[in-house]
Every structure is written in C-alpha cells, then in structure tokens.
Amino acid sequence: MPRDRIDELTDEALLALYAQGDGAAARELAGRLVPRLLGYAGRVLGDRTEAEDVAQEAMLRLWRAAAGWRAGEAQVSTWAYRVVTNLCTDRLRQRGRRGPVGLDDAPEVADGAAGAEAGLIEADRMAALDAALAELPDRQRQALVLRHLEGLSNPEIAEAMDIGVEAVESLTARAKRALTALLAGRRGALGYGEGA
Amino acid sequence: MPDQDEMDGLFAMARARRMEPSPDLMARILADAAAVQRRAVPVVAPLAVRRRGWLAGLAGVFGGFGGLAGVGGAAVAGLVLGFVQPAPVTQVADVLLGVQAVSVDLVPTTETWMTGE
Numbered sequence: 001m002p003r004d005r006i007d008e009l010t011d012e013a014l015l016a017l018y019a020q021g022d023g024a025a026a027r028e029l030a031g032r033l034v035p036r037l038l039g040y041a042g043r044v045l046g047d048r049t050e051a052e053d054v055a056q057e058a059m060l061r062l063w064r065a066a067a068g069w070r071a072g073e074a075q076v077s078t079w080a081y082r083v084v085t086n087l088c089t090d091r092l093r094q095r096g097r098r099g100p101v102g103l104d105d106a107p108e109v110a111d112g113a114a115g116a117e118a119g120l121i122e123a124d125r126m127a128a129l130d131a132a133l134a135e136l137p138d139r140q141r142q143a144l145v146l147r148h149l150e151g152l153s154n155p156e157i158a159e160a161m162d163i164g165v166e167a168v169e170s171l172t173a174r175a176k177r178a179l180t181a182l183l184a185g186r187r188g189a190l191g192y193g194e195g196a
Numbered sequence: 197m198p199d200q201d202e203m204d205g206l207f208a209m210a211r212a213r214r215m216e217p218s219p220d221l222m223a224r225i226l227a228d229a230a231a232v233q234r235r236a237v238p239v240v241a242p243l244a245v246r247r248r249g250w251l252a253g254l255a256g257v258f259g260g261f262g263g264l265a266g267v268g269g270a271a272v273a274g275l276v277l278g279f280v281q282p283a284p285v286t287q288v289a290d291v292l293l294g295v296q297a298v299s300v301d302l303v304p305t306t307e308t309w310m311t312g313e
Contacts, residue, residue: 018229018233019236021233023226023229023230023233026226026229026230026233027226030222030225030226030229031222034217034221034222034225035214035215035216035217038215038217038221039214039215042215043210048215051215052217052218052221055217055221055225056221056224056225056228059225059228059229060225060228060232063228063229063232063233064232066232067236122209122213125206125209126209126210126213129206129210148207148210149207149210149211150211151211176203179203180198180203183198183203183206184198187198
C-alpha cells in the first residue's frame with residue numbers, strides 16, 4: 001500500500017492489514033502507538049528502561065492478537081493502553097513503592113529551539129511535575145496521566161483501567177487535588193514565584 | 197498553590213515533551229511484528245490442503261498420484277488374468293501348489309449358444 005494512503009487508515013484497518021502480512025502497516029501502527037504507550041509507561045513507572053520493556057511487550061501482545069481481532073469490539077489504542085496499565089501495575093506491585101523519578105528518566109526534549117533559560121525553567125517544571133507524580137498513589141497516577149497527559153476521555157480511561165466512569169472521575173479529581181497540593185510546596189522550582 | 201491555568205499550562209508542557217522511542221526500541225518492536233507474522237504462516241497451510249478435494253486425499257493415501265495409478269493398474273491386470281486364465285498361470289499353480297488347477301470358462305462362447313446348453 002502506498003505511504004500517502006496508509007497514513008489515512010484507522011488503527012484497526014492497519015492491524016487488519018498487518019494480520020494479512022503487510023509490514024508497512026506494522027511500521028505505521030507502531031509509529032502511532034509506541035510514543036504514546038512509552039510516554040504513559042514512563043510517567044507511571046518513572047523509569048525509561050522499564051517503560052521501553054512494557055511498550056515492547058504491549059506491542060508484542062497486539063501483534064499476537066491481530067489475527068483474531070474482532071472489528072469494532074475495542075479501540076486499538078485503548079486496548080493497548082489497557083495492556084500497558086496492567087503491565088505497569090504488575091511491575092509496581094513487584095517492586096513495591098517506587099522511588100522518586102530522577103532527571104535521567106525525564107522525557108527527552110523534542111524541540112530544542114527554546115532559549116537556554118526557558119529550557120531550564122521548563123526542565124525544572126517537568127522535574128517538579130515528575131517528582132509530584134511519583135508521590136501519588138499508583139491508581140491515581142495512572143488515571144491522571146491518562147486524562148491530562150495522554151488526553152484520553154473518561155470512558156476510554158474506564159476501559160483502560162477496567163473500572164467504571166464514575167470511579168475514573170473520582171480518581172482523576174482526587175489525583176489532581178493531591179498533585180496541586182504537592183506542587184504548592186515547589187512553587188520556586190515551577191518558576192511561578194511565591195504566594196497564593 | 198498553582199491555580200487552574202498554571203496546572204493546565206504544566207500539563208500542556210508535559211504533553212509537548214513526549215518521550216520519543218529510540219531507533220533500537222522501534223527496531224525490536226518491528227522485529228517482533230515480523231516474527232509473529234512468520235509464525236502465523238503454518239496455520240494457513242492445513243486449510244489449503246483440505247481444499248484440494250477427495251481425489252487428492254485418496255492419492256495422498258497411496259503416496260501421490262503415481263502410487264494411485266500403480267494400484268489401479270494392478271487391479272485391472274488381476275481382473276484380466278482372472279478372466280483369460282492363460283496356460284502359464286495354471287502350470288505355475290500346478291508346480292507351486294501340487295494340485296491340478298481347473299480352468300472354468302466364465303464367459304459363454306458361441307459353441308455354448310449353438311449346442312443350446
């Protein structure tokens with residue numbers, strides 16, 4: 001299939017093409033999903049190496065599910081987020097409470113056009129955000145990252161986390177309140193100045 | 197405490213700083229995809245065999261169409277020998293079995309019709 005047409009296809013159509021032996025469809029689908037899954041796992045686990053392992057495992061399960069995928073039953077990206085959620089939960093249980101996120105684990109900056117000072121402020125803010133995220137309970141952190149950093153809707157989060165929509169609303173509201181309170185003590189790092 | 201706008205700005209900044217996958221990770225993921233595709237191929241093969249029909253299945257029992265032709269030829273030759281009963285066949289039976297083989301005409305001859313028997 002030509003490149004100018006393949007990027008117009010839905011995730012589900014790409015998965016069906018992959019199941020029929022189309023390698024280009026696999027590349028396009030991986031290009032769409034892996035950055036999102038990696039970002040989600042990275043924020044939840046706070047460790048890039050572990051996040052890469054989780055993203056690879058989630059994609060492997062998707063490749064294996066391709067042949068038996070039933071059209072319209074689930075959204076491919078939501079299904080993948082659900083796999084990542086379960087894998088992250090397993091890892092968090094195995095290691096117990098995780099430590100704070102180090103700067104080495106912070107996401108790479110894609111845009112280097114910002115000035116040096118602005119870049120430092122941004123890096124400080126992201127480090128403060130990551131440190132505050134690390135303080136949240138696991139489920140609150142998962143819900144908040146899916147809602148505010150990955151941009152999923154509440155029904156999509158409910159499916160990804162295997163809970164009801166009301167539980168999602170409750171989790172994200174509590175997570176946001178807790179995060180705001182945690183960041184209140186880091187106003188200097190955030191560059192907002194003291195007060196309020 | 198950060199206000200709503202500051203929190204929204206922080207989230208927007210975090211969304212923009214997406215964790216980019218390394219080329220090595222993408223290569224591993226695509227290698228997995230190719231390996232799963234290769235393993236899926238043998239699953240299709242038995243279906244193709246089943247679609248060939250009963251004659252191909254019968255030939256398979258005899259080791260292919262060549263074997264099936266040989267078995268068919270032997271069956272026809274046996275029938276011919278049974279009807280014709282050539283002298284060498286009865287002589288071989290006399291020697292090997294030590295008994296007198298009796299020939300029987302299974303196909304009526306014109307003499308049979310002429311004598312009315």
